Amino acid sequence: MDLVLTGIVAGVLGTLVMDLLNHLFARAGLLLRIDMRMIGRMSAGWTHGRFCYRDPGEMKQVENESLLGYLTHYAIGLGLAVPFVLGWDLLVGGPVSPVWALAFGVLTTVASVFFVYPSMGLGVFGRRSPEGIKAPISSLANHSFFGVGMAVAVGLI
Helix, strand or coil, rough: CCCHHHHHHHHHHHHHHHHHHHHHHHHHCCCCCCHHHHHHHHHHHHHHHCCCCCCHHHHHCCCCHHHHHHHHHHHHHHHHHHHHHHHHHHHHHCCCCCCHHHHHHHHHHHHHHHHHHHHHCHHHHHCCCCCCCCCHHHHHHHHHHHHHHHHHHHHHC
C-alpha cells in the first residue's frame, strides 16, 4: 500500500482508538475526558496568531467549537502519523513495525504536555489543571491509545 495512505489510515485509526478508549475510561472516572470544545477554542486562537493563554478562561467560545476541535484533533493525528510512516521508510526502510508505532504514539505525549497544555493556559504537564496529576496521566494514556491504533493499522496494512 502507498506510504501516504498507510500514514493516513494509521492517523485516523490511531485518533479514533484514542477517542473511543478515552470515552470509555473517562465515563468510568479513570481519565479526564478529551474536551473537543477546548481544542476548538485553542485552534481558533491559532488562526488569530494566539498560541498561548495564561488561563483557560481567556479562551473565548467560538461558533462550532466542537466541530473545529474534532477537525483539529484528527488533523493533528494525521500530521503526526503520515510523517512518522514516511520517515520510517526513509530512515529505517521497510514497513513500520507495530511496536515502534505504539512507542511513537506514547512519545506524542510530549506534544501534549509541552505544547497543548501550555497553549491552553494549563502550564507544562498541565500543572495548573484543577484535576492535578490526572491531566498528564490522562494525556499519557490517551497517547498510548493513539499508539495502539497506529500499531493496529500498520500491522494490518
